[in-house]
Amino acid sequence: MDQFATNPPSNLLHNQERVLSYRPGGYHPVCLGDTFKKKRYRVVHKLGWGGFSTVWLAKDNLLGAWVALKIEIAETTIPSPELLNLQSIHQHTESDRVAHLIDSFVHEGPNGSHQCTVTELLGPTVDNVVADYHTGGERLESDIILKITKQLLEAIFSLHQAGYAHGDLSGANVVFTASQLSHLSEDALFDIVGHPESAALVRIDGDPMGGSMPKQLIRSTSWAEWVDEDEEDIRLIDWGEAFKHGQEPARLAQPGDLKAPETIFTGHFDHRIDLWRAGCIIYTLLFAARPFQYLGDDAVLIAQMIGFVEELPQQWRQEWEVIQTNASIDTPHYNGANLHQASKLQSRFYALVHEPGLMPLLPIIHGLMRFLPSERLTAAEALKLLG
Ligand SMILES: Nc1ncnc2c1ncn2[C@@H]1O[C@H](COP(=O)(O)OP(=O)(O)OP(=O)(O)O)[C@@H](O)[C@H]1O
Numbered sequence: 001m002d003q004f005a006t007n008p009p010s011n012l013l014h015n016q017e018r019v020l021s022y023r024p025g026g027y028h029p030v031c032l033g034d035t036f037k038k039k040r041y042r043v044v045h046k047l048g049w050g051g052f053s054t055v056w057l058a059k060d061n062l063l064g065a066w067v068a069l070k071i072e073i074a075e076t077t078i079p080s081p082e083l084l085n086l087q088s089i090h091q092h093t094e095s096d097r098v099a100h101l102i103d104s105f106v107h108e109g110p111n112g113s114h115q116c117t118v119t120e121l122l123g124p125t126v127d128n129v130v131a132d133y134h135t136g137g138e139r140l141e142s143d144i145i146l147k148i149t150k151q152l153l154e155a156i157f158s159l160h161q162a163g164y165a166h167g168d169l170s171g172a173n174v175v176f177t178a179s180q181l182s183h184l185s186e187d188a189l190f191d192i193v194g195h196p197e198s199a200a201l202v203r204i205d206g207d208p209m210g211g212s213m214p215k216q217l218i219r220s221t222s223w224a225e226w227v228d229e230d231e232e233d234i235r236l237i238d239w240g241e242a243f244k245h246g247q248e249p250a251r252l253a254q255p256g257d258l259k260a261p262e263t264i265f266t267g268h269f270d271h272r273i274d275l276w277r278a279g280c281i282i283y284t285l286l287f288a289a290r291p292f293q294y295l296g297d298d299a300v301l302i303a304q305m306i307g308f309v310e311e312l313p314q315q316w317r318q319e320w321e322v323i324q325t326n327a328s329i330d331t332p333h334y335n336g337a338n339l340h341q342a343s344k345l346q347s348r349f350y351a352l353v354h355e356p357g358l359m360p361l362l363p364i365i366h367g368l369m370r371f372l373p374s375e376r377l378t379a380a381e382a383l384k385l386l387g
Pocket of ligand 1 (some may be wrong): 053070099
C-alpha cells in the first residue's frame with residue numbers, strides 16, 4: 001500500500017476496497033463511465049464491495065433503469081456459486097425477499113474472466129441505517145424494527161421450506177429496497193445516493209500503474225439523503241454461501257463475531273445457522289451493536305455467549321475445557337450460569353427496551369439464539385411469537 005497515493009490526496013486508499021486486491025485473479029479495475037456487455041451497462045457510481053466482488057451502480061441502457069452490477073473476482077469459478085444459488089432459489093421459492101436477478105454475463109479483463117451479475121438496484125444495508133440512527137442518538141422506530149423482523153423471518157421461513165439456507169445472514173446482507181429510484185434522472189439519483197467522489201490512483205515512485213490496477217478510486221454511495229425506511233421492504237443479498245439442506249459445505253466463511261456456536265463445538269452446521277444469525281440481526285436492530293465481540297480467539301467469544309441466553313449444554317462442556325486450555329487469553333472458568341438470575345440478554349433488554357410493541361422480540365431473540373440448533377425456534381415459531 002505504501003507505494004500508492006491518490007491525486008488529489010484523500011483517504012480513499014484506506015477506507016475503500018483493498019487496492020492490492022486488484023491483481024490477476026482479483027477484482028476487475030473499473031472507472032466511472034466504463035461500459036459492459038456491448039455497452040448495455042454504463043457504470044456511474046460504486047455501491048460497495050466485499051472480499052469477493054465490487055458492486056457498481058450502472059445504467060441498464062436496454063431497460064432504461066438503474067441497476068446493481070456485481071463483478072466477482074476472477075478466481076471465482078464460472079458460473080459462480082452466487083449466480084447458481086440465486087437462479088436456483090428464484091426457481092424454487094415464492095419469496096419476494098431475494099434480490100431480483102436481471103442478467104448475468106462473463107467479462108474478460110486484465111485480471112481474468114469475471115462473473116458479473118446484474119440485480120435490481122437496492123438501497124442501504126440495515127446495518128448502515130441502524131448505525132446512522134445510532135449516531136444521531138436514536139433507534140429505528142418500533143414499527144420499522146417489527147417490519148424488518150417480520151420480513152426477515154418470512155424470508156427464512158420460505159427459504160427453509162424450499163430446502164435452502166442463506167448461510168451468511170447479517171445486517172450487511174439485509175438491504176432495503178429502493179423502489180422509487182430505478183427510473184430517476186442521474187442528477188436526482190445522485191442527490192439521494194451522494195454524488196460520486198473519485199481520485200486518481202498513482203504510484204509514489206511515478207512509475208506507470210500497470211493494467212491490473214484501476215485508474216481511479218471511488219467512494220461508495222453514502223445514501224446520505226435516503227430516508228425511505230418506513231416505506232421500503234427488505235431483500236437479502238450475497239448468496240455466495242447459500243446451500244441446500246443436506247448439501248452443507250465442509251466450511252463456511254463466517255465473520256468472527258457472528259460465528260454460530262455449533263461450528264466451533266461440533267464443526268457441523270445446517271440451515272439452522274440462519275436462525276442464530278437472525279437472532280443476531282434482530283438484536284442489532286434494537287441495540288445498534290452485534291451481541292458479541294470477536295477478539296481473535298474463539299474462547300473469548302464463547303465466554304460471552306455463556307449466560308447470554310442460557311448455560312452451555314452438558315454435551316459441550318468437555319470440549320469447552322479443551323478450548324479454554326488452548327486459548328491464547330485467559331477466560332473465566334465455567335462455573336455454571338445461575339439459572340435464578342436474568343440472562344445477559346434479558347438484563348440488557350429490560351434496561352434499554354421499554355416500548356410495549358417491542359416486547360415480543362425478547363422471547364424471539366432468546367429462542368433463536370439457543371446453543372443447540374435443535375432447541376432453536378423455527379422461523380414459523382418465531383413469526384407466531386411476533387403475532
Ligand atoms: N443490489 C444491490 N443494490 C445496492 N447495493 C448493493 C447491491 N448488492 C450489493 N450491494 C452493496 O455492495 C456491498 C457488497 O456486496 P456483497 O455483500 O454482495 O459482496 P461480496 O463480495 O459477496 O461480500 P462478502 O465479502 O461479504 O461476501 C453490499 O454490502 C452492499 O452495500
